[in-house]
Amino acid sequence: MSVASHFSYWVTILLMVAGLYIVIARGNLVKKLIGLSIFQTSVYLLYIAPGKLIGGTAPIVSPAFKVYSNPLPHVLILTAIVVGVATLALGLALVVRIREEYGSIEEDEILAADRADGDHE
Amino acid sequence: MAALTLGIALQRNLYAVVVLSGAYSFLMATALVALDAVDVAMTEASVGAGISTVLLLGALYLCGGEEAKPLTRPWLPLAIALVIAGALVYGTLGLPAFSDPTAPIHIHVVPRYLHDALRETGVPNVVTAVLASYRGYDTLGETTVVFTAGAGVIALLRRLRRRKDGGHKA
Amino acid sequence: MRGFLVLRVVAKLLMPFMLVFALYVQFHGDYSPGGGFQAGVIIAATMIFYALIFGLPAARQLVPEALVETMVALGVLIYAGVGVAGLLLGGNYLDYFVLAHSPVHGQERGIFWVEVGVAVTVSGVMLKIFYMFAGRQRSAEDE
Numbered sequence: 001m002s003v004a005s006h007f008s009y010w011v012t013i014l015l016m017v018a019g020l021y022i023v024i025a026r027g028n029l030v031k032k033l034i035g036l037s038i039f040q041t042s043v044y045l046l047y048i049a050p051g052k053l054i055g056g057t058a059p060i061v062s063p064a065f066k067v068y069s070n071p072l073p074h075v076l077i078l079t080a081i082v083v084g085v086a087t088l089a090l091g092l093a094l095v096v097r098i099r100e101e102y103g104s105i106e107e108d109e110i111l112a113a114d115r116a117d118g119d120h121e
Numbered sequence: 122m123a124a125l126t127l128g129i130a131l132q133r134n135l136y137a138v139v140v141l142s143g144a145y146s147f148l149m150a151t152a153l154v155a156l157d158a159v160d161v162a163m164t165e166a167s168v169g170a171g172i173s174t175v176l177l178l179g180a181l182y183l184c185g186g187e188e189a190k191p192l193t194r195p196w197l198p199l200a201i202a203l204v205i206a207g208a209l210v211y212g213t214l215g216l217p218a219f220s221d222p223t224a225p226i227h228i229h230v231v232p233r234y235l236h237d238a239l240r241e242t243g244v245p246n247v248v249t250a251v252l253a254s255y256r257g258y259d260t261l262g263e264t265t266v267v268f269t270a271g272a273g274v275i276a277l278l279r280r281l282r283r284r285k286d287g288g289h290k291a
Numbered sequence: 292m293r294g295f296l297v298l299r300v301v302a303k304l305l306m307p308f309m310l311v312f313a314l315y316v317q318f319h320g321d322y323s324p325g326g327g328f329q330a331g332v333i334i335a336a337t338m339i340f341y342a343l344i345f346g347l348p349a350a351r352q353l354v355p356e357a358l359v360e361t362m363v364a365l366g367v368l369i370y371a372g373v374g375v376a377g378l379l380l381g382g383n384y385l386d387y388f389v390l391a392h393s394p395v396h397g398q399e400r401g402i403f404w405v406e407v408g409v410a411v412t413v414s415g416v417m418l419k420i421f422y423m424f425a426g427r428q429r430s431a432e433d434e
Contacts, residue, residue, distance in 0.1 A: 006216070009213040009216060010210060015123070017205060017206040018130065018202075020205065021199065022126075022129065025202075028135070030177065030180060035129075035130075037142070038129070041149050041165070044165070045149075048158045050216075051227075053227070056157060059157075059235065059248055060159075060245050060322070060323065069157040070231050071248045072231055072251065074158050075248055075256060075259075078161055078252060079259060079260070081164050082168065082263060083267075085172055086270030087270070089176055089270055090270050090274060092176055092177065092179075093274045093423075095180060096427070105184050105185070160324045160326065167333060167336065168332055171332065172417055176424060179421065179425055180424060240395075241395070242395065242399070244322075244398070244399065244402060245321065246322060246323065246325075249320050249325075249402065253326075253401075253402040257385050257387075258385065260409065261370055261371070261374070267413055267416050268363060268366070268367045268412055270416060271363045271415070271419050272363075274420050274423055275360075275419065279423075
């Protein structure tokens with residue numbers, strides 16, 4: 001086991017942790033959503049990198065090639081990408097509505113407004 | 122890509138962040154082509170760099186494009202992130218090496234798909250064959266998810282204007 | 292964007308090629324990378340491009356809201372319809388090999404219609420979401 005053999009996993013982990021950090025450490029809701037999408041793309045790498053065979057080619061069957069990369073993760077990740085953008089669209093619609101109701105998209109301002117409302121009741 | 126991610130995390134002007142995330146998506150698509158995942162790369166480039174950027178810009182127009190300065194230094198989230206990274210690295214030491222032909226994912230079902238897809242479905246692109254024929258139910262579910270997302274956005278953002286002209290406008 | 296002549300001319304020249312490329316990606320998805328999702332997104336991107344250059348009302352006139360909303364539901368119906376056709380012709384739900392005279396031909400026909408359904412839904416949803424985001428007025432701060 002050397003650095004070269006597991007390097008792809010470490011790149012994936014770096015991106016995953018960076019996305020996670022953006023989600024938990026930043027208060028702006030739109031930035032959290034972007035961090036979430038970075039997290040999702042790191043998961044795509046996590047699935048596709050083990051499927052690659054050095055010397056293989058894209059999984060389109062043709063008489064000229066013998067070794068193909070694994071097509072099964074590609075199918076999974078195609079679905080995952082489209083579902084990811086659907087989630088992003090719904091999340092952004094929610095953020096727009098929150099902005100219209102609270103006047104801000106910063107997490108602490110929204111929580112303070114909620115607490116102020118709670119004190120008044 | 123690590124540099125782009127760092128820029129996204131630190132940059133406070135949200136329009137710049139959106140442009141950086143579009144560049145990140147394109148780089149990810151390039152990396153996917155290098156990993157022989159051509160269908161996935163095309164989808165990531167069009168969806169991640171195209172549609173995501175358009176939606177984020179639309180949302181920013183409606184929300185305002187500047188992020189507030191954080192009040193406290195985020196040391197605790199950084200520590201949590203590093204601890205999780207350490208745990209994950211320890212976990213990957215047991216995973217198969219990169220491009221190992223004897224890894225389990227290459228052995229069980231995939232040889233049958235690669236061997237029989239052209240003969241059984243008449244479609245050389247194995248990814249399309251698996252997506253539309255062998256695993257067609259999953260694609261039906263995914264199409265339903267996309268439909269539900271559209272219906273959800275319509276439900277959230279529809280304006281019911283009761284004004285002098287009466288009736289309501291979607 | 293109305294006054295920028297170069298942009299308008301280039302956009303009008305480019306749009307047919309973008310649509311043809313989307314159709315190519317859709318129908319050649321059996322032999323090259325592509326398929327329903329990518330083609331649907333490219334069609335939506337073409338219409339968003341048109342809306343960016345010529346304005347949202349012009350785009351709404353070209354592709355009305357009712358058409359987009361119909362497309363959103365129609366794609367899922369096409370997909371489910373292929374499954375029901377499989378049921379009616381004697382196989383299980385979403386069986387393709389009963390759809391034509393030979394199993395391989397049936398598979399090709401089934402895959403074709405399924406990808407069409409996927410492209411219609413994806414392009415409809417992306418375009419509808421864009422219409423909703425772009426058509427919404429920024430809420431005035433006087434509320």
